[in-house]
Amino acid sequence: MSRTTLSRYLIEAQRDNHINADLRFLIEVVARACKAISISIGKGALSGVLGEAGSDNVQGEAQKKLDVISNEILLEANEWGGHLAAMASEEMDHPHPIPHRYPKGEYLLMFDPLDGSSNIDINVSVGTIFSVLRCPEGMEPTEQAFLQPGTQQLAAGYALYGPNTLLVLTIGQGVHCFTLDREVGSFVLTQENLRIPEDTKEFAINMSNQRFWEAPVQRYVGELLQGKEGVRGKDFNMRWVASMVADVHRILTRGGLFMYPLDSKTAEKGGKLRLLYEANPMSLIVEQAGGAATTGRQRILDLQPTQLHQRVPVVLGSKNEVERVTAYHLES
């Protein structure tokens, strides 16, 4: 039985009119770029790609060499194809226009070229997150064009660079997982229609921020830690990889709740994680897999973005737990 590659899945999706040729090509090109990033990461210290780049990004964060390398790989791969109007990235202050010498397309591509940067030098799983929008008719592909609610996304996905390299994708027809077959060099469909169980016994949050959390999160996590002796009547386990892609992939695989809530440390910035290329693509994937995603107070995909690098609180995963955390916020 021949295995379904990403290319075949996309061609069939085009035949069924779920995507057009340009969007199919765009996703193929992003997947190819993720393959190249996976190879760079795999070389690690052998090719000197570990460590600091010696520069800061627009967020004021010290960039890792691989943040910059991954960003370059995605830009170079996507510039010339004729399918894009512009790109935006965590590692670039402003949108990247398509050079004049190349034809332009109708799509806008946003990405976090390397997610989980603090884990690169310790060889823990990291990833790439991407989101696709259409450039509004008649609008120049400036920052304004990117400021669309997450419900407008046409595709979203992430690559996970771990013991094996995965590509998880949604084009609005469920969520599917492809594994990179390094010998053949292609992504092969290994899990179809991933579903997140509505209930879970597992949560993920950076506990070291506890003293900065708002009361609803203090209450919610406090109840989890009381386990079966408390109001929840069952024990909960905790995980925190500190790579959003890895924590979200665990939830897509076996359920769970991921939280990076608003806290007094990040309140001024509006949160830690970025709306356009972290929260929105992950929220679309989670909702397409039967989960839920809120800021604690509002559905993330309904948010109207106001800035390219806007940050938001994130609570996502198993539906019943997201609803409980959100209810605690709305009660308070």
Ligand SMILES: O=P(O)(O)OC[C@H]1O[C@](O)(COP(=O)(O)O)[C@@H](O)[C@@H]1O
């Ligand atoms: O260091 P903390 O507070 O645990 O935060 C970890 C979070 O920060 C991130 O690393 C931010 O993403 P980047 O690495 O792309 O900047 C997330 O992947 C992760 O969930």
Ligand SMILES: [Mg+2]
């Ligand atoms: Mg990130």
Ligand SMILES: [Mg+2]
């Ligand atoms: Mg990043």
